[in-house]
Amino acid sequence: MNILVVGGGGREHALVWKISQSPRVENIYCAPGNPGIATIAQCVDIAVDDLHSLASFARDTHIDLTVVGPELPLTLGIVDFFESCGLKAFGPSQGAAELEGSKAYCKMIMDKYGVPTAQHRTFTDAASARAYVQEKGAPIVVKASGLAAGKGVTVAFTVEEALEAIAHIMEDKVFGTSGDEVVIEDFLAGEEASLLAFCDGKTAVAMVPAQDHKQVYEGDRGPNTGGMGAYSPAPILTPELQQEAMRTVMQPMIDGMAREGRPFKGILYGGLMIDQGRIQVLEFNVRFGDPEAQPVLMRLKSDIVEIMLACVEGRLHETTIEWHDDPTICVVMASGGYPAEYTRGFPISGLDRAAAVEDVMVFHAGTAEKDGQIVNSGGRVLGVTAKGNTLQQAIDRAYAATDCIHWEGAYFRRDIGAKGLKK
Structure with a gap:
């Protein structure tokens, strides 16, 4: 093929x-x-x-x-x-992909088909959005409805932060037309997990769970990014909770989209908030997460091409999907200043030494070739991904490899996977 x-x-x-x-x-x-x-x-x-x-x-x-x-x-x-x-x-088709293309549409579908999510309102003018925030108070979450590369969500712990986010999205247009509409929703406490599933329009089959780290700084501080690292499995999503999530979240979305005349094929990614065993949906994406894809795919034992063909051809129910037990972790190395302004074009050294670390793959993200050298060309530059017999061994291998790699201003979090170790 x-x-x-x-x-x-x-x-x-x-x-x-x-x-x-x-x-x-x-x-x-x-x-x-x-x-x-x-x-x-x-x-x-x-x-x-x-x-x-x-x-x-x-x-x-x-x-x-x-x-x-x-x-x-x-x-x-x-x-x-x-x-x-x-x-x-x-x-997914364009109609099915609207689950990610419009957070407002996604919320409407969740409400219609009884998928648990935060209370929310959608606004198309900034004055109404501001009035709602002042009425509701903080903490509160402000989201650009359209695509924003993972950066369109503000978890505001004060009313002032929320008002600033509304101005940022709707008036300053930092995300362009993606900010023509905002979704404002209640703050959900708990711990996040990512559950991805292969789908063929009728059937959803879960992948191994993962946990992403969205904030740029250690300890989950600072602005949201496209993701600073991920690990799998995510202990917060126990096998029992995963089964519940498939029954109450993922399969109802597949069934609902089919009833809407937009059957969902491909990857459905549920961003879940788990609090004392209660599952609520933060968002849906319609493709592999980045960086979740890196540790999850490293654990996939089955032939991914066979699985994808089964999804496209509507015969996923006939397919057995196997996974490796070994934990995996991806540490994202980013350009200094990301997710705000950063400088491109710095030569990257140490890639060969990093790749030589046992059970490590260095996945390129924002790199380019210039005068025969690999240079940084994006905000998130590399995803250093490792597996181990234990999560601690995977973490040790990933950070041994990141410590081999250097360019001016390179930044990465040193606490990826720490929540998993505590569990």
């Missing part, structure tokens, strides 16, 4: 790495890819939102399956467009 992966981040590097292990695969292409991906696949210089060029390439190269990594092309309707061209693509 010939496979095309759309995207160029750490998630896509992990996907290409996993796909390359399938005996069914002959050639892997990635658009646009990155220097790490280029070591195991042929990178193609096509942007993720250039649907016509991507489809032309897939047709001309006889691509058997296209795997879509990021949310943007999914919300633009890449799967529908490919299918209209007679091409097979893994991911």
Whole structure:
């Protein structure tokens, strides 16, 4: 088979790495890819939102399956467009991808089908949103309804912070049209976990759970990011709670979307808040998380291509999915200043030494090649991912590898996985 992966981040590097292990695969292409991906696949210089060029390439190269990594092309309707061209693509339709493309729509679906989530209101004008916040008080959560690369959520512990977030999103337009609408919801206490599931429109099969670390600084402080690290399994999501989450959260969403005439195929990602055994949904994404994909895919024992084909073809119920027991962890190395302004183009050293650490994979995210050297080109630059017989061993290996890697201003959290150790 010939496979095309759309995207160029750490998630896509992990996907290409996993796909390359399938005996069914002959050639892997990635658009646009990155220097790490280029070591195991042929990178193609096509942007993720250039649907016509991507489809032309897939047709001309006889691509058997296209795997879509990021949310943007999914919300633009890449799967529908490919299918209209007679091409097979893994991911949700544009209608189903609205679960991530519009937080307001997602909340409406959760309410309609009885999926537990925080009380909330949606606003299209800043004055009404401000009045609601002043009436409700803090803590409170303010979210840009559209896509914001994981940075559109403010957990405000004072009314002033919430008002500032509304101005930031709706008036300053820092997220563009994604901030035309805001969702304001009650603050949920507890501990977060990520539960991802393979879906074929009717059936949802859980992956091993993971826990993301969204805030930029240790101790879960500072602004939200796209994710500073993740580990799997997440002890907070016990096997019993995972079964409950599949019964009360994931399967009801799959059933509900089917009833809406938008059957969901691909990856459904539930961001869950767990408090004393009570599960509530923070958000849904419609693709692999980044960085959750890295530790989760490292634990996948089964052939991912077979699973994806079963999802596309509506026969997931016939498929057995196996996982490794070994815990895994991903530590994100970021450019200094991220998620705010940062400088690009610093040479990165130590990648070979890091990759030589036992059971470590260094997944590239925001990297580029310049004058024969790998340089930082994005906010989140590398995802140093390790497995071990124990979580502590995985953590030790990941940090042994991160300590090998250097560039000017490089930053990473040193407490990824610490919550898991406490459990």
